[in-house]
Amino acid sequence: MEGDGSxxxxxxxxxxxxxxxxxxxxxxTHPLILPCQHSICHKCVKELLLMxxxxxxxxxxxxxxxxxxxxxxPSPSMDKxxxxxxxxxxxxxxxxxxxxxxxxxCEHDVDLGERGINGLFRNFxxxxxxxxxxxxxxxxxxxxxxxxxxxxxxxxxxxxDCSASYCNxxxxxxxPWGTVKAQHEYVGPTTNFRPKILMCPEHExxxxxxxxxxxxxxxxxxxxxxxxxxxxxxxxxxxAYKTLKEKLSKDIDYxxxxxxxxxxxxxxxxxxxxxxxCNGERAKEEAITHFEKLFEILExxxxxxxxxxxxxxxxxxxxxxxxxxxxxxxxxxxxxxGYAQEVLKETDQSCFVQTAKQLHLRIQKATESLKSFRPxxxxxxxxxxxxxxxxxxxxxxxxxxxxxxxxxxxNEEQSKVYNNALxxxxxxxxxxxxxxxxxxxKINRDEEMLSWNEIEVCGTSKVISDLExxxxxxxRVRAYKGSICSLCSRELILHTPPAPVFSFLFDEKCGYNxxxxxxxxxxxxxxxxxxxxxxxxxxxIQVGYYTSLDYIIGxxxxxxxxxxxxxxxxxxxxxxxxxxASSDKLQEWLRTPRDTVxxxxxxxxGHDSGSEDTCFDSSQPFTxxxxxxxxxxxxxxxxxxxxxxxxxxxxxxSIGVFLDxxxxxxxxxxxxxxxxxxxxxxxxxxxxxxxxALMGSGGIQLEEPITAKYLEYQETM
Numbered sequence: 001m002e003g004d005g006s007x008x009x010x011x012x013x014x015x016x017x018x019x020x021x022x023x024x025x026x027x028x029t030h031p032l033i034l035p036c037q038h039s040i041c042h043k044c045v046k047e048l049l050l051m052x053x054x055x056x057x058x059x060x061x062x063x064x065x066x067x068x069x070x071x072x073x074p075s076p077s078m079d080k081x082x083x084x085x086x087x088x089x090x091x092x093x094x095x096x097x098x099x100x101x102x103x104x105x106c107e108h109d110v111d112l113g114e115r116g117i118n119g120l121f122r123n124f125x126x127x128x129x130x131x132x133x134x135x136x137x138x139x140x141x142x143x144x145x146x147x148x149x150x151x152x153x154x155x156x157x158x159x160x161d162c163s164a165s166y167c168n169x170x171x172x173x174x175x176p177w178g179t180v181k182a183q184h185e186y187v188g189p190t191t192n193f194r195p196k197i198l199m200c201p202e203h204e205x206x207x208x209x210x211x212x213x214x215x216x217x218x219x220x221x222x223x224x225x226x227x228x229x230x231x232x233x234x235x236x237x238x239x240a241y242k243t244l245k246e247k248l249s250k251d252i253d254y255x256x257x258x259x260x261x262x263x264x265x266x267x268x269x270x271x272x273x274x275x276x277x278c279n280g281e282r283a284k285e286e287a288i289t290h291f292e293k294l295f296e297i298l299e300x301x302x303x304x305x306x307x308x309x310x311x312x313x314x315x316x317x318x319x320x321x322x323x324x325x326x327x328x329x330x331x332x333x334x335x336x337x338g339y340a341q342e343v344l345k346e347t348d349q350s351c352f353v354q355t356a357k358q359l360h361l362r363i364q365k366a367t368e369s370l371k372s373f374r375p376x377x378x379x380x381x382x383x384x385x386x387x388x389x390x391x392x393x394x395x396x397x398x399x400x401x402x403x404x405x406x407x408x409x410x411n412e413e414q415s416k417v418y419n420n421a422l423x424x425x426x427x428x429x430x431x432x433x434x435x436x437x438x439x440x441x442k443i444n445r446d447e448e449m450l451s452w453n454e455i456e457v458c459g460t461s462k463v464i465s466d467l468e469x470x471x472x473x474x475x476r477v478r479a480y481k482g483s484i485c486s487l488c489s490r491e492l493i494l495h496t497p498p499a500p501v502f503s504f505l506f507d508e509k510c511g512y513n514x515x516x517x518x519x520x521x522x523x524x525x526x527x528x529x530x531x532x533x534x535x536x537x538x539x540x541i542q543v544g545y546y547t548s549l550d551y552i553i554g555x556x557x558x559x560x561x562x563x564x565x566x567x568x569x570x571x572x573x574x575x576x577x578x579x580x581a582s583s584d585k586l587q588e589w590l591r592t593p594r595d596t597v598x599x600x601x602x603x604x605x606g607h608d609s610g611s612e613d614t615c616f617d618s619s620q621p622f623t624x625x626x627x628x629x630x631x632x633x634x635x636x637x638x639x640x641x642x643x644x645x646x647x648x649x650x651x652x653x654s655i656g657v658f659l660d661x662x663x664x665x666x667x668x669x670x671x672x673x674x675x676x677x678x679x680x681x682x683x684x685x686x687x688x689x690x691x692x693a694l695m696g697s698g699g700i701q702l703e704e705p706i707t708a709k710y711l712e713y714q715e716t717m
């Protein structure tokens with residue numbers, strides 16, 4: 001439907017939000033139609049594919065050189081963007097080109113197929129509307145000639161065949177009479193140049209002449225004959241044009257006919273907004289009144305308690321003052337002693353008795369005070385400590401009379417932090433809550449609280465990424481049902497690992513003993529079996545044979561930076577050694593026979609265990625700690641007690657290893673509390689590898705990185 005010029009201008013100015021790309025939030029530039037029928041800028045599609053491809057290749061990139069977690073994907077350079085649109089482009093032979101990404105408009109995954117961007121249609125209609133909007137917005141802003149020498153003149157026409165704008169003089173020069181260019185199609189000045197004929201993206205020499213009703217996209221006759229649309233129902237382009245135009249016109253007429261109804265509903269919504277505003281303010285005032293009453297009660301109780309403390313303090317100080325004055329008087333009795341000594345010189349008995357009786361009473365009183373010193377009052381105010389535990393708990397549960405929705409509680413056992421944070425919570429009224437809001441914030445070392453970050457969640461769990469290393473984070477959640485919001489849950493404090501998570505798998509080639517060790521297909525779990533081979537070896541025990549360790553290492557080495565990884569040792573494990581080792585030390589271990597007849601041989605130290613204490617402080621190219629029988633053994637050191645009970649700890653559920661390659665330091669952590677159990681220097685002059693060793697029955701499970709897929713797996717479990 002068309003109206004007059006003013007109506008068209010008003011319409012164009014009012015449709016700006018329909019012309020905004022959902023990815024870049026700017027006006028569309030060369031929009032492409034995705035399989036889900038949403039449009040997105042050509043450049044934005046390239047950037048999304050490139051970012052996702054980088055993210056795919058960086059699944060294990062935390063193992064390289066990062067000293068802090070990546071907060072966001074970097075903006076790709078233009079040459080990389082250009083490469084991604086070329087057919088057959090690949091980053092390397094092992095990494096396939098990424099063709100699937102979430103649509104920014106509907107958030108559903110769209111697959112571009114083998115042709116990638118080249119298989120998408122350009123939305124020329126939307127492009128034309130955007131151009132009209134730009135012209136209406138800039139009004140008097142002129143389009144300049146593309147061929148003029150500086151300064152350019154204002155263009156008077158644009159050539160659709162040349163895709164350029166010209167002033168009158170330049171147009172005559174570049175489109176002379178009697179030449180082929182004189183037959184070019186020209187229009188008024190524009191920056192929107194579109195092809196005259198829409199060609200098929202899959203068959204570039206064929207024009208579009210049909211419409212696939214199943215895929216809802218234009219196709220050519222080759223697509224129907226032998227392409228992907230051969231079994232689909234198609235119709236002629238003219239028929240599709242007529243049908244869709246009629247449907248769109250009817251829908252527009254319906255909306256225009258309902259204009260008065262829409263305006264009435266808008267007015268009703270405005271009234272509801274005002275009513276909500278008033279009711280909200282009234283509810284705030286009532287809440288403030290209730291809290292002020294509580295404040296008054298607290299102030300009254302505070303005044304009463306402080307008065308009682310002050311009264312007791314004054315009474316005790318008065319008693320101490322009186323007692324101190326009495327003892328001060330003893331110092332002044334030095335004259336009394338001298339006077340008594342003079343009285344003793346009196347030889348007349350009658351005169352002496354007359355004076356000495358009163359003097360004796362005074363001296364006897366002073367003597368008794370010295371024999372039994374006891375403070376006149378107590379200094380402790382233990383009886384005046386205010387007990388607010390019950391009141392604090394009640395205030396913590398302070399809520400509305402009936403909000404219609406209970407407070408969710410975070411499940412501490414199922415919530416954890418590794419490369420990301422996984423937060424799980426349960427809600428007594430789970431089916432009655434529409435959604436949840438998870439809040440989190442970093443707690444600085446000086447206990448300073450930063451502002452809360454909020455994420456809306458539909459389920460009862462969420463993965464939080466981009467957390468800083470070695471920091472405390474607070475998490476809490478609240479539930480929503482319609483417009484009603486519950487109070488926040490109690491906060492959960494989690495400490496992030498001291499360094500970015502290092503991703504690796506067990507190496508099934510280097511030193512792997514498949515006779516003693518069993519590695520799963522994912523290469524993230526290894527099991528040691530004390531089987532028949534071990535029994536045969538045990539026959540040699542009468543000649544001093546000792547069972548050796550079976551080593552297995554990570555498939556990725558470390559050459560710089562700070563890194564952290566975690567694993568779980570199976571509770572039934574007899575003896576497991578874990579830590580780090582350099583490449584040259586591993587070659588020594590894996591190439592030389594590990595059977596030894598010396599009962600003093602200790603593989604944890606790499607030398608005779610009798611000299612372990614004397615050489616402990618020397619930097620070694622490896623460090624391994626012993627775990628087994630549900631215990632964690634702290635290695636001996638000159639500064640720690642050699643008593644076994646002081647070096648044996650309960651085995652943590654999950655154990656973390658922190659390697660600072662640049663400083664040559666390795667630490668072992670209890671993952672449940674992110675607490676360092678043991679730390680020492682290590683020689684990092686060569687490439688370092690995560691190293692593991694098992695003896696007898698045992699098993700090691702590498703901690704899986706927390707991702708969205710990990711969350712889906714947990715929910716299915």
